[in-house]
Amino acid sequence: MRDILVINSGSSSLKFALLGWGGDLSLDGFSVHYQGHFSGLGGRQARLSIRDGQGAVIRDDHLIADVDQYDHAAALSELLNWMDALPDAGRISAIGHRIVHGGRHYREPVRLDEGVLKDLETLIPLAPLHQPHGLAPVRSLFTLRPDVPQVACFDTSFHTTQAPVAQAFALPRHLTEAGLIRYGFHGLSYDYISRRLPDHLGTLETGRVVAAHLGNGASLCAIRDGASVASTMGFTALDGLPMGTRCGTIDPGVVLHLLTHENMSPAQVSDLLYRQSGLLGVSGVSADMRDLIQSPVPAAREAVELFSYRIIREIGSLAAALEGLDHLVFTAGIGEHAAPVRAMVCQGCEWLGVRIDEARNECGEIRISMDDSPVGVWVIPTDEERMIAWHAARCCL
Ligand SMILES: Nc1ncnc2c1ncn2[C@@H]1O[C@H](COP(=O)(O)OP(=O)(O)O)[C@@H](O)[C@H]1O
Ligand SMILES: CC(=O)OP(=O)(O)O
Numbered sequence: 578m579r580d581i582l583v584i585n586s587g588s589s590s591l592k593f594a595l596l597g598w599g600g601d602l603s604l605d606g607f608s609v610h611y612q613g614h615f616s617g618l619g620g621r622q623a624r625l626s627i628r629d630g631q632g633a634v635i636r637d638d639h640l641i642a643d644v645d646q647y648d649h650a651a652a653l654s655e656l657l658n659w660m661d662a663l664p665d666a667g668r669i670s671a672i673g674h675r676i677v678h679g680g681r682h683y684r685e686p687v688r689l690d691e692g693v694l695k696d697l698e699t700l701i702p703l704a705p706l707h708q709p710h711g712l713a714p715v716r717s718l719f720t721l722r723p724d725v726p727q728v729a730c731f732d733t734s735f736h737t738t739q740a741p742v743a744q745a746f747a748l749p750r751h752l753t754e755a756g757l758i759r760y761g762f763h764g765l766s767y768d769y770i771s772r773r774l775p776d777h778l779g780t781l782e783t784g785r786v787v788a789a790h791l792g793n794g795a796s797l798c799a800i801r802d803g804a805s806v807a808s809t810m811g812f813t814a815l816d817g818l819p820m821g822t823r824c825g826t827i828d829p830g831v832v833l834h835l836l837t838h839e840n841m842s843p844a845q846v847s848d849l850l851y852r853q854s855g856l857l858g859v860s861g862v863s864a865d866m867r868d869l870i871q872s873p874v875p876a877a878r879e880a881v882e883l884f885s886y887r888i889i890r891e892i893g894s895l896a897a898a899l900e901g902l903d904h905l906v907f908t909a910g911i912g913e914h915a916a917p918v919r920a921m922v923c924q925g926c927e928w929l930g931v932r933i934d935e936a937r938n939e940c941g942e943i944r945i946s947m948d949d950s951p952v953g954v955w956v957i958p959t960d961e962e963r964m965i966a967w968h969a970a971r972c973c974l
């Protein structure tokens with residue numbers, strides 16, 4: 578049995594897992610020893626929870642920052658301390674990382690070395706909330722564990738099957754050729770969902786699927802027969818749906834207006850669009866869907882309505898790209914746990930043949946559509962860590 582450490586840096590979280598692998602290259606060939614989650618990073622209420630392989634909570638701590646915020650760097654140093662204290666730390670034979678942006682050149686998982694790391698660092702401006710936090714652990718582990726191979730697994734890889742027409746912006750051709758295209762993200766999650774869906778459907782023919790990854794970052798992906806056809810995220814993870822703190826699709830004229838008429842600097846506009854907008858900006862209350870669902874403040878309700886409305890519109894757009902819809906899948910923090918959001922979205926998609934069973938939706942069953950619904954509606958927990966372990970094992974073990 579060999580162990581694989583997986584590090585998944587999200588915009589507000591750092592998830593990690595230690596999985597054992599005995600040589601069977603199926604998703605179920607990996608057993609979880611530990612699974613951990615730093616949440617609320619960059620804020621005052623960060624938390625670390627760690628579960629063992631049986632799902633029992635072995636740690637659940639509020640994290641106190643030395644300065645005013647508990648950030649990704651503090652989480653990384655806590656994670657490395659935890660890893661060093663493991664009785665079997667020496668058994669780790671590969672480390673897999675979620676790296677959000679692979680750019681034009683990295684289309685498949687790749688073994689990391691200094692040259693690859695430097696290349697990936699050039700993409701930091703295209704994913705400022707993610708790429709630095711994804712790459713920092715790689716550099717630390719080069720020093721701490723020089724003998725253990727590290728693998729970068731990209732959020733963008735799953736979308737490389739998209740046709741050029743789905744990837745292109747209507748910009749002058751030389752810009753498209755220079756790589757200013759729609760890449761799409763959350764690909765490890767969509768990869769996992771599309772590999773799991775056949776188990777639930779009982780057939781390999783999964784048809785036309787829209788998967789909704791609704792977490793702190795949120796996107797939708799149109800998947801036909803297991804391959805990405807179109808997605809709502811673009812050149813950066815700012816496009817598409819409104820998110821926790823990101824604006825999603827916006828008229829580019831707004832950006833020009835802020836720069837030229839509001840005298841904002843590019844850095845200020847970037848901060849506004851990445852960190853002050855989305856659910857947080859609209860509600861003025863919180864970026865966290867749990868807070869918004871419970872809040873009596875009208876603007877919190879409006880933020881949830883805008884989020885759901887945009888999802889409904891984009892599902893229509895992706896159904897057009899697929900020429901129909903057979904299945905709708907909800908996943909990630911909001912998709913898996915926020916029944917009221919799923920209900921609102923599904924109500925807006927009735928015209929497409931979506932009929933959910935309210936009791937199934939409330940109970941969080943895996944299939945939440947009615948038995949006779951023309952479109953199957955599913956809630957499938959994502960597992961980016963298992964997907965990364967699978968790619969890391971294929972890449973270097
Ligand atoms: N029980 C719940 N009800 C509603 N929303 C939830 C619930 N649990 C988690 N969420 C939401 O999920 C989001 C975080 O999703 P997650 O996929 O963990 O994010 P990340 O992008 O950081 O990986 C937050 O907006 C959080 O409010
Ligand atoms: C790409 C992206 O938005 O990721 P996350 O949801 O983890 O922030």
Ligand SMILES: [Mg+2]
Binds near residue numbers: 587792793794
């Ligand atoms: Mg995430």
